[in-house]
Amino acid sequence: MRHRTVYIFLSILTAVVLSVQCTKSSMDTDEPENSSPEPEVNKPLREQYSSSPDLWPSANWFSGVTKKELAFLPERVQTESPKVVELGKILFFDSRLGKRNNSCASCHVAENYWIDRAVVAVGGGNRNTPSIQDSWHLDGHLMLDGRAKTFAEQLTIAIESPHEMAGDVQALPGLLQAIAGYRILFQEAYADDNITTERILAALTAYTKSIVSGETSFDRFIKGEFSALNDQQLEGLHLFRTKAACINCHNGPFFTDLQYHNLGNSLDQQQLPDYGRFNFTNINADRGKFRTPGLRNVAHTAPYLHNGSVASLDLLVDLLSDGMPQMNGQRISGVLSPHIKPLNLSRDERSALLAFINTLSSERPAVTRPTLPN
Numbered sequence: 001m002r003h004r005t006v007y008i009f010l011s012i013l014t015a016v017v018l019s020v021q022c023t024k025s026s027m028d029t030d031e032p033e034n035s036s037p038e039p040e041v042n043k044p045l046r047e048q049y050s051s052s053p054d055l056w057p058s059a060n061w062f063s064g065v066t067k068k069e070l071a072f073l074p075e076r077v078q079t080e081s082p083k084v085v086e087l088g089k090i091l092f093f094d095s096r097l098g099k100r101n102n103s104c105a106s107c108h109v110a111e112n113y114w115i116d117r118a119v120v121a122v123g124g125g126n127r128n129t130p131s132i133q134d135s136w137h138l139d140g141h142l143m144l145d146g147r148a149k150t151f152a153e154q155l156t157i158a159i160e161s162p163h164e165m166a167g168d169v170q171a172l173p174g175l176l177q178a179i180a181g182y183r184i185l186f187q188e189a190y191a192d193d194n195i196t197t198e199r200i201l202a203a204l205t206a207y208t209k210s211i212v213s214g215e216t217s218f219d220r221f222i223k224g225e226f227s228a229l230n231d232q233q234l235e236g237l238h239l240f241r242t243k244a245a246c247i248n249c250h251n252g253p254f255f256t257d258l259q260y261h262n263l264g265n266s267l268d269q270q271q272l273p274d275y276g277r278f279n280f281t282n283i284n285a286d287r288g289k290f291r292t293p294g295l296r297n298v299a300h301t302a303p304y305l306h307n308g309s310v311a312s313l314d315l316l317v318d319l320l321s322d323g324m325p326q327m328n329g330q331r332i333s334g335v336l337s338p339h340i341k342p343l344n345l346s347r348d349e350r351s352a353l354l355a356f357i358n359t360l361s362s363e364r365p366a367v368t369r370p371t372l373p374n
């Protein structure tokens with residue numbers, strides 16, 4: 001309530017200041033009157049950002065990009081029953097689902113912000129394990145190339161892929177039926193002990209969707225606690241939205257446009273191309289394109305990119321600043337996104353950008369391993 005009053009006051013103030021400015025500038029030049037609030041370049045950055053985001057200095061949006069401002073973490077409303085989520089958690093930790101003696105939790109390790117810290121997932125695949133925090137918002141765009149439309153599809157790939165668990169979702173009901181403890185758990189979750197593939201996938205989906213990140217300094221800042229970012233972090237936020245133009249792809253509450261782009265780094269460890277989205281769309285323009293990853297907790301999930309080829313955030317920011325030059329004479333598959341250009345960021349600007357990215361971190365997850373049924 002108090003913040004709203006402050007915003008209203010600030011809006012009126014800005015409107016007054018702007019109308020004075022507009023009158024002045026329309027006398028000086030033939031510029032058409034601009035109705036959207038212009039940044040007041042002479043005001044200190046902190047003052048420009050001490051307001052709700054709709055009053056922030058305008059971002060450097062590229063033409064054709066859907067403008068989606070950064071936003072605080074939305075709360076996920078859990079619609080599944082706690083018993084189903086609990087069953088999903090047990091399945092998540094159970095290596096009996098596949099033939100490789102691993103479980104979802106072997107690669108998506110809670111204490112590591114749900115990753116395995118490997119360059120590519122153990123098991124012979126060519127992709128880096130993503131964090132699955134906040135993946136509920138990826139419904140329709142799952143997997144790094146977006147090839148899974150639903151969680152059921154994504155989980156079937158995870159369970160059946162020879163690189164992941166080498167299981168068989170159709171055989172799972174029989175397998176779990178033979179474990180007395182699971183019959184009780186299904187009874188508790190679904191009111192009868194009928195074990196089906198659909199129920200298994202639904203429970204795993206329920207648990208996976210319940211894995212969310214927490215509040216960050218950035219969230220507190222954007223909600224009006226303006227001291228939550230220091231000057232360097234604030235400069236980083238400004239660069240992210242302006243000179244560095246990251247916001248064109250990393251936007252909204254999760255810092256992703258849910259679109260697919262080619263960042264010019266598409267060879268895997270064997271130097272073979274990973275065509276990304278092209279693998280299943282067969283559309284030439286999709287060659288080498290991957291989904292824009294969200295950036296919450298990204299400071300904790302090195303190494304980076306779909307192939308884990310970039311070891312640190314420092315290095316990635318350097319590469320982005322240089323317009324993603326091809327490393328080690330690497331050949332890119334497809335065409336580099338036209339939105340990736342040299343940014344010529346100074347040392348200080350790169351540090352500020354990194355300082356801002358660090359404000360997107362929330363508390364390290366702590367999950368107790370469940371007791372598996374016999």
Ligand code: HEC
Pocket residue numbers: 092102103104105106107108121122123125127128129130131132135138141142143144145154155158159163164165204208
């Ligand atoms: C061997 C390691 C490994 C195991 C085991 C594994 N995953 Fe994954 N997971 C990955 C990798 C690698 C990807 C990205 C794959 C791709 O894009 O092709 C992924 C992607 C995902 C995604 C999509 C995230 C996104 O950003 O689109 C979800 C959700 C997920 N896994 C959940 C699970 C669940 C639930 C299980 C257990 C049923 C599981 N994973 C088992 C490595 C693993």
Ligand code: HEC
Pocket residue numbers: 240244245246247248249250260261262263265290291292293295298301303304305306307313316317320321337339340353
């Ligand atoms: C054209 C859209 C686009 C722009 C602009 C862009 N990114 Fe990205 N970003 C992506 C895509 C797509 C990926 C994943 C590419 C891949 O895996 O090959 C990515 C990956 C990343 C990653 C690695 C995340 C991870 O989990 O591996 C970080 C960090 C990142 N970007 C930060 C930035 C910053 C900082 C800027 C501004 C300097 C920026 N990006 C500009 C689209 C973009």
